[in-house]
Amino acid sequence: MKLSEIKEALKLHARAIPVIRKYQPGYIASSFINNGLNAALPYSAIYFSARIIDVLSTDREPKSLLFWVILTVCTEAVLGVVSIFVRRWRTLHEYMLYEQDFPIYTHKALSMDFCVFDRRETADLLTQIDQNREFVACSFIRASMATDGLFRGAFRILGALILSVSLFTLPVENTSAGFLNSPLTAIVFVALLALSAAMGPVFIGKINSYYTGIAERGKMANRVWDFFLELSRDQSKQMDVRTYGQEKFVHHYERSTRFFNAEVLGPMGWLGGFAKGCGTVSTGLIYLFVCLKAWAGAFGIGAVTQYISAIAALSSGVNEFLEAVGDIRSNAAFLRKSFEFLDIPNVMYRGTIPTEKRMDREYEIEFRDVSFKYPSSDIWALRHVNVKFRVGKRLAVVGENGSGKTTFIKLLCRLYDPTEGQILLNGIDVRKYDYRDYLNVFSVVFQDFQLISQPLGANVAGSAEYDAARVTKCLSDAGFGERLATLPRGLDTMLYSDFGEEGINLSGGEAQKIAIARALYKNAPFIILDEPTAALDPIAEAEIYSRFNSIVDDKTAIFISHRLSSCRFCDGIVVFDRGSVCQQGTHEELVSKPGKYAELWSAQAQYYV
Numbered sequence: 001m002k003l004s005e006i007k008e009a010l011k012l013h014a015r016a017i018p019v020i021r022k023y024q025p026g027y028i029a030s031s032f033i034n035n036g037l038n039a040a041l042p043y044s045a046i047y048f049s050a051r052i053i054d055v056l057s058t059d060r061e062p063k064s065l066l067f068w069v070i071l072t073v074c075t076e077a078v079l080g081v082v083s084i085f086v087r088r089w090r091t092l093h094e095y096m097l098y099e100q101d102f103p104i105y106t107h108k109a110l111s112m113d114f115c116v117f118d119r120r121e122t123a124d125l126l127t128q129i130d131q132n133r134e135f136v137a138c139s140f141i142r143a144s145m146a147t148d149g150l151f152r153g154a155f156r157i158l159g160a161l162i163l164s165v166s167l168f169t170l171p172v173e174n175t176s177a178g179f180l181n182s183p184l185t186a187i188v189f190v191a192l193l194a195l196s197a198a199m200g201p202v203f204i205g206k207i208n209s210y211y212t213g214i215a216e217r218g219k220m221a222n223r224v225w226d227f228f229l230e231l232s233r234d235q236s237k238q239m240d241v242r243t244y245g246q247e248k249f250v251h252h253y254e255r256s257t258r259f260f261n262a263e264v265l266g267p268m269g270w271l272g273g274f275a276k277g278c279g280t281v282s283t284g285l286i287y288l289f290v291c292l293k294a295w296a297g298a299f300g301i302g303a304v305t306q307y308i309s310a311i312a313a314l315s316s317g318v319n320e321f322l323e324a325v326g327d328i329r330s331n332a333a334f335l336r337k338s339f340e341f342l343d344i345p346n347v348m349y350r351g352t353i354p355t356e357k358r359m360d361r362e363y364e365i366e367f368r369d370v371s372f373k374y375p376s377s378d379i380w381a382l383r384h385v386n387v388k389f390r391v392g393k394r395l396a397v398v399g400e401n402g403s404g405k406t407t408f409i410k411l412l413c414r415l416y417d418p419t420e421g422q423i424l425l426n427g428i429d430v431r432k433y434d435y436r437d438y439l440n441v442f443s444v445v446f447q448d449f450q451l452i453s454q455p456l457g458a459n460v461a462g463s464a465e466y467d468a469a470r471v472t473k474c475l476s477d478a479g480f481g482e483r484l485a486t487l488p489r490g491l492d493t494m495l496y497s498d499f500g501e502e503g504i505n506l507s508g509g510e511a512q513k514i515a516i517a518r519a520l521y522k523n524a525p526f527i528i529l530d531e532p533t534a535a536l537d538p539i540a541e542a543e544i545y546s547r548f549n550s551i552v553d554d555k556t557a558i559f560i561s562h563r564l565s566s567c568r569f570c571d572g573i574v575v576f577d578r579g580s581v582c583q584q585g586t587h588e589e590l591v592s593k594p595g596k597y598a599e600l601w602s603a604q605a606q607y608y609v
């Protein structure tokens with residue numbers, strides 16, 4: 001073990017302690033007190049029984065015998081009862097800490113700017129952390145176990161030292177064994193003892209670092225297993241699995257990715273054997289030294305049992321302490337990854353200006369020469385986009401797939417900030433607004449929207465508490481009213497069956513209507529629908545459009561679509577082509593002149609006839 005490595009590992013663990021305390025307050029305190037008591041119990045028993053043996057082996061005085069027996073029984077009883085409560089307290093904290101390991105990462109993930117979370121490196125880091133956790137309980141859990149081990153070791157060492165100090169200080173009477181009185185003898189003996197005790201954890205440390213090494217390889221195996229496990233369980237994949245015989249891949253990987261074998265476990269077995277051997281050597285040394293001093297008359301029989309037990313406990317305390325240090329060292333690599341993730345900074349500038357809550361809904365949005373590249377890409381997804389629109393208008397954003405329509409919306413909603421240029425709301429750069437406030441200006445139904453397995457009403461409202469009448473109205477405005485009437489549990493109907501059999505499954509169209517209702521319930525001045533009718537059949541699509549004006553009401557609506565038929569009723573149309581706005585105008589203006597819109601229109605017109 002290099003000192004610098006241990007130093008860095010200790011630093012990382014010192015950083016982990018406040019995190020553990022934040023997520024499971026009381027864990028550290030309960031571990032400290034529990035280990036203190038755990039050490040006090042056997043040591044007090046050792047001390048008192050040594051006194052009783054002393055009395056029995058010398059004057060056999062009944063009074064002093066009674067005194068020590070009563071003291072022993074009372075102390076052990078009190079310590080025993082208290083330790084039961086303390087152990088329960090600590091066990092509870094330990095279980096709760098296991099539960100808290102996920103929130104450490106989920107809180108961070110959920111507080112990240114979307115554009116930061118969306119980076120490939122962030123996703124990679126999270127995958128590695130998950131795989132580490134699956135492979136060995138590591139990072140914060142292991143840090144807490146190591147801290148527990150440090151406390152346990154430290155208390156054992158402390159107790160043993162207190163009980164064995166007199167072993168070294170009491171002089172022998174037998175002059176032929178005078179060398180036992182020399183401080184040098186004590187030093188040599190302690191050094192030998194420390195050396196043999198320390199060697200055990202060195203071997204254990206080697207086993208641990210070997211484990212860290214195979215964890216790297218194991219992660220890949222886990223990745224493969226996870227993927228194929230998912231393939232056999234994910235319902236949405238089963239049709240393809242059955243149709244294309246993809247189970248063959250599962251069987252192939254089951255056979256070819258067997259990970260644990262003798263070669264992988266390598267030298268762990270004999271390293272463990274050496275570790276045990278070191279423990280035996282140190283115990284032997286203790287017996288030798290204590291017996292020599294007792295033989296030379298330094299102390300009586302009671303003290304012999306005290307020293308032998310205390311020093312045996314000392315060596316196991318040192319072992320535990322050093323094992324915990326080894327654990328800390330091997331856990332450092334995992335903890336480093338965790339902090340790498342937790343330290344990822346948010347990059348979006350978040351201003352403080354509140355957005356205007358205008359009754360007249362006079363909002364105006366302007367894209368001023370906006371260009372954008374995705375974080376993990378060198379290609380411009382948007383280039384020199386200039387667009388301006390006001391509330392009350394219907395704006396259609398059209399273009400072929402990949403032309404930049406969704407990216408345009410992601411920028412508008414500040415999931416990303418422009419790489420170049422500015423987006424303005426009522427003449428002010430949107431970065432200057434309070435971020436939450438600004439997000440509340442938009443309701444969006446993304447193309448790949450997600451509903452969650454929670455009751456229908458909660459899905460629409462985005463919260464467990466909601467205005468049922470308003471939720472019902474939004475659902476019926478979005479065209480889900482008839483279906484709602486058939487649901488016996490109404491708004492309490494659970495969506496999907498993740499949490500039980502009673503959940504209902506939804507067709508793509510039904511899900512989309514609920515997603516639209518959710519956007520309506522948010523009641524933001526802007527409503528954005530990304531391919532709003534993509535999952536709907538033509539009848540449902542016509543139904544949505546026919547009620548569109550009542551759905552959108554006085555909001556600004558932005559439709560993104562590659563179906564131009566849906567744009568005719570819009571006041572303005574912005575045509576995207578390869579990341580740029582190539583045309584802007586009304587349907588009549590655009591369709592009558594040569595250009596991308598007329599080209600797309602005539603290509604699709606055959607379907608509208």
Ligand code: ADP
Pocket residue numbers: 374375376377381399400401402403404405406407408
């Ligand atoms: P549209 O909505 O018009 O189909 P998008 O806005 O989704 O188009 O995509 C515009 C361009 O940006 C495409 O070239 C697409 O490949 C790219 N793109 C979209 N999302 C990402 C992403 N997360 N990372 C990198 N490139 C992306």
